[in-house]
Amino acid sequence: MKPHLLQNEELKELIAKIPGWEIISNHLEREFNFGDFIEAFSFMTKIALICEKYNHHPNWENVYSKVIIKLSTHDLGGITNLDQKIASEINEIFEK
Amino acid sequence: MKPHLLQNEELKELIAKIPGWEIISNHLEREFNFGDFIEAFSFMTKIALICEKYNHHPNWENVYSKVIIKLSTHDLGGITNLDQKIASEINEIFEK
Numbered sequence: 001m002k003p004h005l006l007q008n009e010e011l012k013e014l015i016a017k018i019p020g021w022e023i024i025s026n027h028l029e030r031e032f033n034f035g036d037f038i039e040a041f042s043f044m045t046k047i048a049l050i051c052e053k054y055n056h057h058p059n060w061e062n063v064y065s066k067v068i069i070k071l072s073t074h075d076l077g078g079i080t081n082l083d084q085k086i087a088s089e090i091n092e093i094f095e096k
Numbered sequence: 097m098k099p100h101l102l103q104n105e106e107l108k109e110l111i112a113k114i115p116g117w118e119i120i121s122n123h124l125e126r127e128f129n130f131g132d133f134i135e136a137f138s139f140m141t142k143i144a145l146i147c148e149k150y151n152h153h154p155n156w157e158n159v160y161s162k163v164i165i166k167l168s169t170h171d172l173g174g175i176t177n178l179d180q181k182i183a184s185e186i187n188e189i190f191e192k
Contacts, residue, residue: 037148037153041144044140048133048137051133052134057133057159059158060157060159061155061156061157062157063154
């Protein structure tokens with residue numbers, strides 16, 4: 001997938017497509033909460049595999065049962081369709 | 097291991113025992129850099145197992161090949177011997 005920056009209209013429509021994510025200063029961000037560290041880190045492991053597959057990696061942090069994920073495409077300076085795709089796949093994993 | 101807060105003298109000696117770590121506003125912190133995301137996340141996976149074993153979890157973040165780890169003992173409001181032990185084990189993993 002060749003990433004392209006999402007433009008105004010696309011950004012407006014974006015949030016409806018990836019519930020839970022917010023646009024915060026040029027990146028997508030969502031906080032996920034789990035029952036404990038094992039659940040949180042298992043979630044991170046699944047995401048790591050997806051991100052490696054797309055060769056597109058998040059800025060993310062974890063404290064115990066909380067995971068905060070930030071997605072953007074540095075090379076293009078903003079949010080792209082690739083960020084959207086990965087955010088969508090992360091939501092699918094979370095909902096399972 | 098029952099954690100206890102490290103006192104002034106112990107804190108002074110601490111840094112010599114865990115090379116690379118800094119004391120930053122009531123927590124221990126170290127940045128680790130790797131060749132790529134796979135190496136960085138493999139490192140995180142090993143640390144996750146250790147932290148779960150001690151039931152003591154870091155505040156940590158990752159961006160591609162960089163991992164920043166912050167250790168403190170919230171219940172006691174500072175840096176304890178348990179943080180020191182985990183920092184030391186993290187160093188051992190990193191050096192392998």
